[in-house]
Amino acid sequence: MSKNNILLSINKLSVSIDDKPILRDLSLQVAAGEVHAIMGPNGSGKSTLAQVLAGREGYEVSGEVSYLGEDLLDLSPEERAWRGLFLAFQYPVEIPGVNNVYLLKAALNAQRKYRGEAPLDAFEFLTVIQEKMKLMQIDESFLNRSVNAGFSGCEKKRNEILQMVVLEPRLAVLDETDSGLDIDAMKIVANGVNTMRDPERAIVLVTHYQRLLDYIKPDKVHVLADGQIVRSGGPELALKLEEKGYDWLRQEAVSA
């Protein structure tokens, strides 16, 4: 793996809230073209990692994170978004009064502006969005609703992926986007994610279920426990976890 292929490089990242450590000395490299899966028990710090990458405030953070050669921790959340970082939230936020489709348009045009491209006008944008909505099998009525307001759990997750396929990020972090989806919906979401696979892009999937990985084949699988990556491997690691659970790793860690 050549160095300039690395999109995201996390080096000894420690994160705590009110002096309570959540991530401890975590390191992770993600290269362009790769899909990484992060698994791990509830409360192990997966969402915290995702949120810190997206720029949420309120944590004490140490260590280094570089993204596309820049110090990521130095950028505001919006600056990260303009540079093509995208987080699909585990719990997407309801924002009554803010229009779903216009938020998408503003998001897309903010990125384009950063890249020095002309903004899409309403018509051009509509063409883009209609194609993506077909891909995600989302109904048109969706366009005029407020962001996530009154959406079912499944609709919220699909909306996150719709945003992703419209924004075409360089690095997408998907935090449990598969949770709460039935099998059909999961296939649609997986399909959306797979269309994003590209030698220039990388995807980090946080998931509890091996099943998603049947549809989205990861290059690497990591296990996050107690704020640390305790094991990394290939897709076979996910299968083993499915079979044996996390206790197997814990016991190994103790006996080692």
Added chain:
Amino acid sequence: MSAMIQSLQDNFSRQPVAPGGDYVHQVREKAMKEFLNTGLPGPRDEYWKYTRLRIFAKRTFGLPQENAITGSDFGIKNLDAIRIVFVDGLYSPALSDESAFAENGIRLLADALRDDSGLAGGLLPQPDPAIHQFAALNRAFQDQGVVLELAAERELPRPLYLLFHSQKTGQDTASHPRILIRSGAGSKASVIEHYNGEEKTAGFCNALTEIDLASGAQLTHYRIQTESDTAFHVGSLFARQAEDSRLVSHNLSLGGRLARTNMQFELMGRGAELVLNGLYLVSGKQHIDNHTLVNHRKPGASSFQDYRGILNDKARAVFCGKAVVHPDAQQTVATQSNRNLLLSHGAEIDTQPVLEIYADDVQCSHGATVGQLDTNALFYLKTRGVPEDEARSLLTFAFAEDVVLRLENQTLRNAITEHLIGRLPEMKNTDELVTT
């Protein structure tokens, strides 16, 4: 005696002869005495606990004067309405749709007083001048204003738009517009009162509205106050509703250095319904105070109140909403909600939702909240590339939106949306993100 009272007294002695002759003259004299007996509210006045008039008590205000009119398109543009315009406190025939008056039961107050001097006492029992001194003061100066009398089953074909506009070329005057609305049984109307001031106008507007709805009458009433942030505004509104009548009151208090509204509603019959929809937006050093009182006097009426406030900078707002369910008023439904959004640490809100219930078979609820912008929503928008300032404006607008969406008149709704967008500086790029 304060400078303000002095100047009002001086105005009183110099004001034009009462339209409608001796009787009106006597009503004015008596009202002025009542006003002077009570005087300006002071620190010990419980209805004015959070609103002090000090800065205005020191000021003087003259009588309205005929000024050159500097524009022809004052107020809300493209509103399909019967327009009646008052400029710097005086009726402007050139800007008003006089030809539509007679057929729609509309008269200027002065003409109505000449026809029927009995109107000088108003349409409703007079409120206690010890509490409502500004209503008495309005009565003492009555001259400018409008009377709408709708016969039974009549429907006003277009909204009545009453614009009270202050030009920046005008003087600091005290004006006392008076609006009387009598809706016959089963009639239907929409009335928009708009108090508007150009920048830096610093007059005193003391408006009064009386509304009397007969059984089954329907009225949508808008009170839009966009005075300049150097002006002083007091608005009193008294309404009485018979059975099955419906009153929707939209109260948008957006302007003024100091603005106070007192609104009082008497629900006098079964099936009467009252909707109170309010929004106040204060910034800079503005102070806006809204007092509402709903009296459920008879069984089976309902009232629904939702007032929202947005406070920025060092501004202050007061909300005091009281609903009283009298012993007779079984099967009352009364809800009351006051939500406030504080955008800065320097801003301050005093909110007092009060329910007094003297009947047992009722459905009542009330609540008030004071909060800040939702940090989760803010973060979410930022992760989508919306800059911090824009995200804040967007969420602020979204907070006000429910109230704005209730405005039935679309032209008006757009105008208010535009006003809000203008007041939230970062909204300019994001106005299409909102769902109106």
